[in-house]
Amino acid sequence: MxxxxxxxxxxxxxxxxxxxxxxxxxxxxxxxxxxxxxxxxxxxxxxxxxxxxxxxxxxxxxxxxxxxxxxxxxxxxxxxxxxxxGTSLTGAVRIGLPDDFASGRGFTHLLADFARDHPDARLEVEVGNRDHLLSALDVQRLDHVLTKQDRPAGGELLARRVVVWAGRASATGTVPLVVFPEPCIYRERAIRTLEKAGLPWTIAYVSPSLAGILAAVNAGLGVSPLAEDLIEGLVPGIVNRALPSPGSVDLVLHSRPGRLTRAATGLGDLIRKHYGIAGIGEKHDSERA
Structure with a gap:
């Protein structure tokens, strides 16, 4: 067998x-x-x-x-x-996440596993930018929201991820950036890092989707700052090492206050387990930016 x-x-x-x-x-x-x-x-x-x-x-x-x-x-x-x-979860669970989470391999499979393992639960996924999703959480239209952000900020810290430059660019000329639309922590971090190093930059390509970002990078239109684990295997062999490091970003889980369905509670626990957190994870002390 x-x-x-x-x-x-x-x-x-x-x-x-x-x-x-x-x-x-x-x-x-x-x-x-x-x-x-x-x-x-x-x-x-x-x-x-x-x-x-x-x-x-x-x-x-x-x-x-x-x-x-x-x-x-x-x-x-x-x-x-x-x-x-008798442990199959029931009820609706509504989660919001940015496009790079939605397009990445690992997290998409986590959601698929949840939907398969709990057929009586109703999973609803909304993809959008940070401000839009947090606004939806504030009016309780979503149960959970995943974001990438700098510390200090509100929410529950899941993990910290290194940001790398995907693509090829010279450290001496103007750096062409391939980025998501504002607001975007990757975009903010890239511009701040380049300006601190005294390197000129220009926005060469803007795409709301990770697929568009990767297509532009693979075509040689510029470089893009992305979390290393989210692009592993998607941008083979073209992580730029000539530019200064953009540092790291926090992956944060925001959950709406109040009573959640069994499905919403179960998905939150599954997300924590996915990032190696048992029970309630570390919380930031200050309010979210």
Whole structure:
């Protein structure tokens, strides 16, 4: 019989693009993930994936054939456990998040897992900029909002992420920036960093979506400041090291006050767990900016 643990590792490697990200997503070591894949291949009687020296993963024919079965096995396994335990979450949960969260691999899969594991919950996702989403939270149109911001600010600190320059640019000429529209912490941080270093800059390309940002960067239209973990695997080999470091940003969870549905409470806990936080995370002392 196929091990659900091994199947989950197999799918996570596929969904996140490699063993390193899979290990991070599952809070395991790469050797543990490799062991799961080896065990699964023994159970299947076939080689399921090939891994080159650069860490890239390619599925074999048998590996591609297993994907659909693996997802269905895990779905049924989880559904049975939740039904028997009576722990399936119910009610609506409304979450707002910026486009780079919505377009990134890891967080999108987290939401998909939640929707699959709790079929009686109604998940509503709204993508927008920071000010728009926080305004929606203030009028209780959303239950949770994820933002990227500087300290000090309100909300619950989930993690701190390094910001890197995606793209190629000279440190001596005018720096062409590829950025999100205002307000955007990446954009603010980039301009502040360049001006502090005395480097001239210009806004070369503005896009409201991560897909547009990456397309412009990959086309060579400029450089973009983005959280390193959000672009890993999406901008291969073109992280600029000639420019001064933009530092880091805080990833923050804002939740509306008052009573939440079981689904909204459960999703908040899942988000905390995703970032390695058990229970209530660190809160900032001051009000949000």
């Amino acid at each position: 196929f091990s659900p643990i091994c199947l989950r590792s197999f799918l996570t490697v596929i969904d996140t693009g490699g063993f390193t990200e899979a290990a991070r997503h599952l809070n395991a070591t790469q050797s543990t993930i490799s062991g799961h894949i080896k065990r699964l291949e023994e159970q299947a009687g076939h080689r399921l994936m090939e891994r080159d020296r650069g860490g890239s993963v390619a599925l074999t024919l048998q590996g591609r054939e297993l994907i659909g079965y693996a997802r269905e096995i895990l779905r049924l396994d989880q559904e049975a456990r939740l039904r028997l335990a």
